[in-house]
Amino acid sequence: xxxxxxxxxxxxxxxxxxxxxxxxxxxxxxxxxxxxxxxxxxxxxxxxxxxxxxxxxxxxxxxxxxxxxxxxxxxxxxxxxxxxxxxxxxxxxxxxxxxxxxxxxxxxxxxxxxxxxxxxxxxxxxxxxxxxxxxxxxxxxxxxxxxxxxxxxxxxxxxxxxxxxxxxxxxxxxxxxxxxxxxxxxxxxxxxxxxxxxxxxxxxxxxxxxxxxxxxxxxxxxxxxxxxxxxxxxxxxxxxxxxxxxxxxxxxxxxxxxxxxxxxxxxxxxxxxxxxxxxxxxxxxxxxxxxxxxxxxxxxxxxxxxxxxxxxxxxxxxxxxxxxxxxxxxxxxxxxxxxxxxxxxxxxxxxxxxxxxxxxxxxxxxxxxxxxxxxxxxxxxxxxxxxxxxxxxxxxxxxxxxxxxxxxxxxxxxxxxxxxxxxxxxxxxxxxxxxxxxxxxxxxxxxxxxxxxxxxxxxxxxxxxxxxxxxxxxxxxxxxxxxxxxxxxxxxxxxxxxxxxxxxxxxx
Numbered sequence: 001x002x003x004x005x006x007x008x009x010x011x012x013x014x015x016x017x018x019x020x021x022x023x024x025x026x027x028x029x030x031x032x033x034x035x036x037x038x039x040x041x042x043x044x045x046x047x048x049x050x051x052x053x054x055x056x057x058x059x060x061x062x063x064x065x066x067x068x069x070x071x072x073x074x075x076x077x078x079x080x081x082x083x084x085x086x087x088x089x090x091x092x093x094x095x096x097x098x099x100x101x102x103x104x105x106x107x108x109x110x111x112x113x114x115x116x117x118x119x120x121x122x123x124x125x126x127x128x129x130x131x132x133x134x135x136x137x138x139x140x141x142x143x144x145x146x147x148x149x150x151x152x153x154x155x156x157x158x159x160x161x162x163x164x165x166x167x168x169x170x171x172x173x174x175x176x177x178x179x180x181x182x183x184x185x186x187x188x189x190x191x192x193x194x195x196x197x198x199x200x201x202x203x204x205x206x207x208x209x210x211x212x213x214x215x216x217x218x219x220x221x222x223x224x225x226x227x228x229x230x231x232x233x234x235x236x237x238x239x240x241x242x243x244x245x246x247x248x249x250x251x252x253x254x255x256x257x258x259x260x261x262x263x264x265x266x267x268x269x270x271x272x273x274x275x276x277x278x279x280x281x282x283x284x285x286x287x288x289x290x291x292x293x294x295x296x297x298x299x300x301x302x303x304x305x306x307x308x309x310x311x312x313x314x315x316x317x318x319x320x321x322x323x324x325x326x327x328x329x330x331x332x333x334x335x336x337x338x339x340x341x342x343x344x345x346x347x348x349x350x351x352x353x354x355x356x357x358x359x360x361x362x363x364x365x366x367x368x369x370x371x372x373x374x375x376x377x378x379x380x381x382x383x384x385x386x387x388x389x390x391x392x393x394x395x396x397x398x399x400x401x402x403x404x405x406x407x408x409x410x411x412x413x414x415x416x417x418x419x420x421x422x423x424x425x426x427x428x429x430x431x432x433x434x435x436x437x438x439x440x441x442x443x444x445x446x447x448x449x450x451x452x453x454x455x456x457x458x459x460x461x462x463x464x465x466x467x468x469x470x471x472x473x474x475x476x477x478x479x480x481x482x483x484x485x486x487x488x489x490x491x492x493x494x495x496x497x498x499x500x501x502x503x504x505x506x507x508x
C-alpha cells in the first residue's frame with residue numbers, strides 16, 4: 001500500500017507545519033484521551049456501578065492487568081517503528097493507521113451492553129485493551145516521536161514541543177476543565193445513552209484531525225539517517241542495554257515515572273474531589289473554578305516558558321518550577337476544604353508545572369541526541385516505547401490503586417430515581433444520607449433525579465490525598481532528580497559532531 005505523501009516540503013520547520021501538524025492535528029485524539037483520563041473511571045464507578053463488582057476487586061485488578069498487556073504492546077510497537085522504512089518515515093505511517101483505529105475503539109469503550117456483571121466485565125476488559133493497548137498505543141508512540149524526529153535544530157524543536165503541548169494543555173484543558181463540569185456533566189449525569197452519544201462524537205472527531213497531523217508533519221531526522229544509509233536493526237536486548245546504561249536516559253525515565261504517578265492520581269481524584277470534598281455532585285461550578293482558575297498559568301506559559309528555558313536552560317527552569325509545584329500542592333492539602341485557598345494553591349502549583357508541561361519533549365529529544373552522540377545509534381522507537389510503558393503502566397496501576405482505596409474506604413456511588421418519593425425509599429432501604437436534601441435536587445430534562453450520597457470520612461481523606469496530597473512528595477522528588485539531569489551541557493557540540501558524521505557517510 002502506497003501511503004499519501006506529506007504536504008510539508010521545506011527543509012526547515014515551517015509555520016504551517018507548526019500550526020496544522022503540531023497544534024491543530026493532535027487535538028482530536030488528545031482531547032479524547034484527556035476526557036477519558038478524567039471521566040472514564042467516573043463512567044465505570046457512577047454509570048456502570050462497577051465499584052462493588054467482585055467485592056471491589058474488578059476495578060482494582062483489571063486496570064493493572066490491562067497495563068501489563070499495554071506495556072508489552074508498547075515494546076512491540078517500539079520495535080516495529082524502529083524497523084519501519086518508508087518514504088514517509090518510520091513513525092508517520094502508524095500515525096496514519098491510528099487515525100482510523102482510535103475512533104472505532106473509543107466508541108467501543110462506552111457501548112457496554114446492558115447485561116449481567118460477567119458480560120459487562122468482559123466487554124470493559126476487551127474494549128479497554130483495544131483502545132489503550134492497541135489503537136492509542138499506535139497513535140501515542142508515533143505522535144510523541146514527531147518532535148524528536150522533526151528536526152535537529154534545538155531552537156525549532158523546542159518551539160515544536162511548545163506547540164505540541166498547547167493542544168493538550170489549552171484546548172483539551174479548557175474543554176475538560178470548563179465545558180464539561182459546567183455544561184456537559186450536569187446534562188448527562190449518569191445517563192448511559194447520553195454518555196455514549198457524547199463520547200461517540202468526540203471519538204469520530206479524532207479521525208480528520210489525526211489525518212491533518214499526518215499530512216503536516218515531516219521526519220527530517222529519519223530522512224537524514226536514510227540518506228546516510230544508516231539502519232537501527234539492533235537486537236532488542238542491545239537497545240535496552242544502551243538505554244538503561246545511559247545516565248541521562250535513566251534520570252529522564254525516573255523523572256517521568258514519578259511525575260506520572262502524581263499527575264495520574266491527581267487526574268483520577270479531580271472529579272471526586274470537586275464533587276464531594278470541595279463542592280457538591282456536578283454542581284457545575286466547583287470543578288470549573290478549580291481547573292480553570294488554577295490552570296490560568298498554563299495560558300501564560302505559552303509566551304513565557306520557552307524564552308526562559310532558552311535563557312536559563314530547560315532543566316534549570318523546570319527544577320525551579322517544581323519547587324513552586326510542591327509548595328502549591330502543600331497549600332491545597334492543608335486547606336483542602338477551603339475553596340479560596342485551594343484556588344490559590346492550584347494557581348501556584350500550575351505556575352510551577354509550566355516548564356515541565358511545555359518543554360519536556362524537547363528535553364527528552366536532547367537525551368536521544370546524547371545517546372546517538374555516545375553510541376552512533378538512533379533508537380527512537382525503543383526509547384519511546386519505554387516512555388510509553390511508564391505512561392500507560394502508571395495509569396493502570398494508579399487507577400487500580402485509586403479504585404482499591406475508594407472501595408476499602410467505603411465509596412458510595414450516586415443513584416438515579418424518577419421521583420423524590422422513589423429516591424427517599426432507596427435511601428431508607430439502604431440507610432444512606434443524601435449529599436443534598438431531596439427537595440434541593442434539580443431533575444434533568446427527562447425528569448430523572450441524580451442522588452449523590454454523603455461519604456464516610458475515610459473516603460474524603462482518600463480523595464484529598466489523591467488530588468492534592470501526593471504531588472507534594474512527587475514535586476520534591478523531581479527537584480532532586482533534575483539536579484543531576486544536566487544533559488544540555490555541551491549539547492550543541494554533540495549535535496554538530498552527529499551532523500558531521502552523517503555528512504561524511506553521505507559523501508562516501
